[in-house]
Amino acid sequence: MPLELVTVLKQRKFILNVGGKKYTTSIETLTRETDTFFTALFSGRSQLAIDPNDNNIFIDRNGQIFTHILEWLRTTNYFRLQGLLEILMNECFPDGTLLQSQHKKILNQFYHEISQRWKLIYKGSRDGFHADAFHSRCNNKGATITIIQSNQNYIFGDKDDEAVCHNSSYDPIFGKGADISARNGGTSRDSHYTNFPTTYSDTTEKGDTTFTGAKKFTLLEIEVFKLV
Structure with missing residues (x-):
């Protein structure tokens, strides 16, 4: 020894x-x-x-x-590890500001990997809210998650290509029936709207207030993460 x-x-x-x-x-x-x-x-x-x-x-x-x-x-004591889990979960989605730790955990569960790492490839307040800025950074990037914050502090999103429409006149569109649509130009009041439910099922029966709080809404922030 x-x-x-x-x-x-x-x-x-x-x-x-x-x-x-x-x-x-x-x-x-x-x-x-x-x-x-x-x-x-x-x-x-x-x-x-x-x-x-x-x-x-x-x-x-x-x-x-x-x-x-x-x-x-x-x-x-298992609960002593909660702080560690918070740190590790935050490292899975670095640089973003919209998601809380519990959101990150749920999103990673969609991919059956709790420690799956993501890279922030687009942030509206940093890169610009116009459609060309969004699409130049987000199109054809493989698996992505798009997160939006509305003026009523609703946070919602979608994963993969369902949330990355290739229409150059729009920011992200959720669902083929434009269940949620962010128009070109970003934060203009009432320039974004929801037609939910069209493509998706409405399990809450709250209709077009389910994700955004109102049929028309003001967009405060967008973040798009790419699967690493």
Whole structure:
């Protein structure tokens, strides 16, 4: 067994430096679960990266994420992982501002992969609300998810090509019957409208107020994500 590992094993506690963030912990805590990164690290099969100046053990990982992992190892309480799940879910849809963590989880479930990653390829307030800006960034990109926010703070969207109409005069159109249509020009009041239900079924019986709050609505933001 390497001498540096023997030294660590003799200590009741030590400092772990994870990506520059330091934690005081013990081998007992880190190896509470079997067959993990840490059980392998302290088995002698791996080389420890020990700082000769302060004897900290360095691990080149994300220190922010490790905070939640360590809390879980200390308590074995599943709910300690909720913060970690929030971070990981936010990383699945980086750079967007419309979706909450619960929305991201539901959207990824559509693709049967909770950690599926997406790339923001279009944002109306950043790239422009005109149809040519939308289509130049979103057409023929494969699997996409389009998210729209209306002036009544409704957030709605669709996935794949159903939401990316190739009509150069329009921003996204949802459904072949234009259940929801965003006209060219973006945020003009009452320039966007809904004919729901036409293509889709109305399971709520709220008709054209289901997604947008009103038949005509003002568009505040559009975000389109591409499957990575």
